[in-house]
Amino acid sequence: RINGNDYIENGWELKDTLRLAPLLEKAGAVYLHISGGVYGSTELTIPSMYTPQGCFIHLAEAVKQVVDIPVITVGRIKDPVHADSIIKEGKADMVALGRSFLADPEYPNKAKAGMLSNIRPCVGCCLGCIHAVLAKEPGSCVVNPDVGREYKLAEETAVTETFKVLVAGAGPSGLAAARMFALEGHEVMVCEKADSTGGLLALAATAPGRGELGDILRFFNEELDRLAVPVRFNTPLSKELLDEFRPDQVILATGSMPDMPVIKGLFKTKMDLITSVDVFNEADTPGKKVIVLGGGMTGLITADTLAEKGCEVVVLNRRKSFAEEMSSNDRYYLRERLKKGNVTLYKKVSVTSFSDDGVAFTSNGENVTLSGYDTVVISEKHQPVREAKTLEKKSDAHFHIIGDAKTPRHLMYCISEAEEAGRAG
Known part of the structure; x- marks a missing residue:
């Protein structure tokens, strides 16, 4: 296995590989596996969803x-149809897959049987796999919580008693639990x-470069169709239901909503005050000069979305690091995008007060001190939405809270918690 390009200054380039490859063949190599990138390169060896598939x-x-x-x-060759086309078009003789097999170990069997919609897709977040390994933690997979504990699941016994289960909320947690x-x-x-369906994840999938988040939602939706699980839309949980x-x-699995911070002048400013959710669902149109309060994953993705729309954006991060909840590989590509956009980042921020058109x-x-701004986007903490828990007193059913409705966290915990609930019965 050799690199086609190291993607670093003074590193190995394709022209070097094209000189080496015939020599390796002459020396007796029976095949060549061509990859790219090294640690610290501009194109990572394990790229995230921001890079094209088949990079x-x-x-x-x-x-x-x-x-x-x-x-x-x-x-990043995750689609069997894409993989087949590479071979048919003569671009390669074989396709190697890594993360796709973590997301669904039955990928080859399902592809061979033509069950393409049944393949659980990798979303390219790099969080459960390479990020965990580099952090010296057990490797897993955001969309497949079984990874790394298959031996424990093999010991589980079959269900002997079945129940009627009502899942409130069709975001990723609710869909995963229902499945x-x-x-x-x-x-x-x-x-x-x-x-x-989809909840906040469906909105996140509309951000630039993050469309593959929608792949796991499509998988869950198709699974519920296959399993004949009815979904009632425009139907909140109620006593009547x-x-x-x-x-x-x-x-x-009723999710979460943005939490509004209490900061001097924030609610008296003449700037438009909206949330990141408003930006993604286009409920409000931001102005041309925007302050984003929050430097976590959502804050940076919001800033990227606004910058692509032509806005001048300032991000105020009250923490010491940006987007700590993202994998380093995924965050790298997002930070590179922000460098190219009209985005200024501040960290370790302590807000003194908001004014009519800015902030100190x-x-x-x-x-x-900033002035001349027209919009403030709140993109910090989220708070759980679980008012429906009060209905437990009016029902004989046992209520269980999962996902963001329990505690707002990233997708890995939401899906894992949902599947645990489903297995526990």
Whole structure:
């Protein structure tokens, strides 16, 4: 296995690989596996969702022109149709997959059987796999919580008693829970107050470069269709619904909403005051000069979205680091995007007060005053939405809270918690 390009200054380039490949063939190599990137390179060896699928194919294709032995390609090739087309078009003789097999170990069997919609997709977040390993933690997978504990799951016994389960909320947690309950043989129904599934994750998938987050939602939706799990839209959890369905268990997966901070002058400013959710669902149109309060993952993705729309953006991060909840690989590409956009980042911020058209604050101990802004976007903490828990007193069902409704966290915990609930019955 060799690099087609190191993607670093004074590093190995494709022209070098094209000289080496025939020599390796002559020396007896039976195949060449062409990858790219090293630690610290501008193109990471394990790239995130921001990079095109099949990002290293062109390297293998070039090598294939100078050797007669089989050439293998790799690099975010997650769709079997895409993989097939690479081979049919003569760009490579074989396709190597890594993270896709973590997301779904049955990927080859499902592809061979033509069950493409049943393949659980990698979303390229790099969080459960490479990020965890680099942090010296057990590797796993955001979309497949079974990874790393298969031996424990093999010891589980089959369900002997089935229940009626009502899942309130069709975001990723609710969909994952409904799927797992159905797979375990329970009778399941989902109610959702909105007119579509996905919750906040569906909004996040509209951000630049993050569309693949929607792939896991499509998988869950297709799974519920396959398992004949009904989803009632525009239907919040209510006593009437409980009386009608008469569930044994209710799973509250009702998500979270942005929390509004209390800061001097914030609610008296003449600037428009909106949230990141408003930006993504286009409920409000931001102005041209925007202050984003919050430097976590959502704050940076919001800033990127606004910058792509032509806004001048300032991000105020009250923490010491940006987007700590993201994997380092994913964060790298987002930070690179922000460098190219009209975005200014401040960290270790302590806000003194908001004015009619700006804000005064300290950053790293230095005083800063900004003016001439027209919009403030709140993108810091989220608070759980679980008012429906009060209905437990009016029902014989046992209520369980999962996902953001329990505590707002990232997707890995939401799906893992949901599947645990489904297995526990």
